[in-house]
Amino acid sequence: MQLYLAPLQGYTEFLFRNAYARHFGGIDKTIAPFLPSGLGVTVKHKRIKDLWKEHNELIPIDPQILGKSAPEIVPVGKYLFDYGYDTLNINMGCPIPTIRAKMRGSGILAYPEMVEMLLEKLYNELQNKISLKIRLGNESAEEVKALIPVINQFPLKELIIHPRIGTQMYEGTVDLDSFSWCVENAKAPIVYSGDIFDLATFKKMQNKFPGISRWMIGRGLLFSPFLPEIIKKNDCSWVKDELYRFWEFHNDLEDEILTYRDRPKNQLNKLKEYWRYFSQAFNDSENIFFKISRAADFENFRIIIDEIRKNGIWRAGLTENDQFTFIKFL
Numbered sequence: 001m002q003l004y005l006a007p008l009q010g011y012t013e014f015l016f017r018n019a020y021a022r023h024f025g026g027i028d029k030t031i032a033p034f035l036p037s038g039l040g041v042t043v044k045h046k047r048i049k050d051l052w053k054e055h056n057e058l059i060p061i062d063p064q065i066l067g068k069s070a071p072e073i074v075p076v077g078k079y080l081f082d083y084g085y086d087t088l089n090i091n092m093g094c095p096i097p098t099i100r101a102k103m104r105g106s107g108i109l110a111y112p113e114m115v116e117m118l119l120e121k122l123y124n125e126l127q128n129k130i131s132l133k134i135r136l137g138n139e140s141a142e143e144v145k146a147l148i149p150v151i152n153q154f155p156l157k158e159l160i161i162h163p164r165i166g167t168q169m170y171e172g173t174v175d176l177d178s179f180s181w182c183v184e185n186a187k188a189p190i191v192y193s194g195d196i197f198d199l200a201t202f203k204k205m206q207n208k209f210p211g212i213s214r215w216m217i218g219r220g221l222l223f224s225p226f227l228p229e230i231i232k233k234n235d236c237s238w239v240k241d242e243l244y245r246f247w248e249f250h251n252d253l254e255d256e257i258l259t260y261r262d263r264p265k266n267q268l269n270k271l272k273e274y275w276r277y278f279s280q281a282f283n284d285s286e287n288i289f290f291k292i293s294r295a296a297d298f299e300n301f302r303i304i305i306d307e308i309r310k311n312g313i314w315r316a317g318l319t320e321n322d323q324f325t326f327i328k329f330l
């Protein structure tokens with residue numbers, strides 16, 4: 001069984017990945033958050049900063065690009081191949097309305113003929129192995145039924161499926177019946193991605209889909225950074241004694257952010273963004289996030305963090321059968 005860290009734009013960039021890998025185990029591989037596409041044959045090295053080798057010594061990584069046409073994707077694919085990345089993942093799942101509207105991300109899923117044309121050109125023009133990250137469709141899960149026969153014509157390295165449709169964004173539930181259809185009909189090795197927030201859910205999924213051996217974890221790892229190790233060990237009894245590792249990781253992440261982000265306001269905002277997720281691991285998470293989001297400066301932020309460290313009650317991943325509930329707040 002392999003566990004993948006999901007690409008989460010704005011969260012799982014190299015600062016996070018490296019701090020994470022120094023304190024937690026269980027992740028075998030990751031896909032980088034998407035590089036935006038752009039026209040033009042020259043690629044500046046700075047554009048792929050997140051993928052620089054020196055930033056990626058700890059977790060094996062495949063680059064991802066968001067684009068709908070070969071001229072947008074091929075120059076970046078070639079550049080990445082020459083730089084040493086043998087695989088390119090194409091993002092066909094991004095649900096952001098302005099991106100979908102331009103037939104990028106999940107927007108392309110409703111047009112299997114466009115996907116076919118794109119893949120044909122990529123296979124002709126690139127040496128990279130190609131993998132795809134898709135949803136079940138843009139507006140309907142029926143779309144995947146027209147899409148899979150098209151992508152079955154190509155020797156994809158893997159097919160990562162998040163079983164929602166684009167218009168759902170992250171709302172509602174994952175559609176496991178349609179995912180099941182994909183498992184039966186897709187030729188490429190499948191990676192499952194969606195709503196694995198706890199051991200109980202993972203086990204249920206593993207029982208339901210015994211043929212799947214690659215599992216991707218995104219938000220669940222931000223809520224509960226111990227989750228990949230819990231899954232690999234099939235045990236969570238040890239977590240309560242190792243919570244100090246979360247705080248060591250937090251210090252490390254803060255150092256990374258202070259090193260690589262320049263303006264104090266940006267640095268603080270970045271940390272606050274992570275707490276949108278980290279707070280979920282504690283009881284009274286909404287109140288914790290509210291306090292953190294109002295921190296005026298680093299001094300104030302650290303006082304709040306110290307208070308949580310002393311008095312916060314960790315709730316995530318402590319018991320085997322509990323399903324973790326994600327509390328959404330803005």
Ligand SMILES: Cc1cc2nc3c(=O)[nH]c(=O)nc-3n(C[C@H](O)[C@H](O)[C@H](O)COP(=O)(O)O)c2cc1C
Pocket residue numbers: 006007008009010011032033034064091093094133162170193194195196216217218219220
């Ligand atoms: C904030 C955020 C950013 C994301 N960024 C990307 C991205 O850059 N590329 C991508 O393919 N998927 C992206 N996703 C989708 C995730 O990789 C994943 O498929 C989805 O969150 C479902 O898995 P989860 O429930 O384990 O988080 C993003 C999701 C979120 C919530």
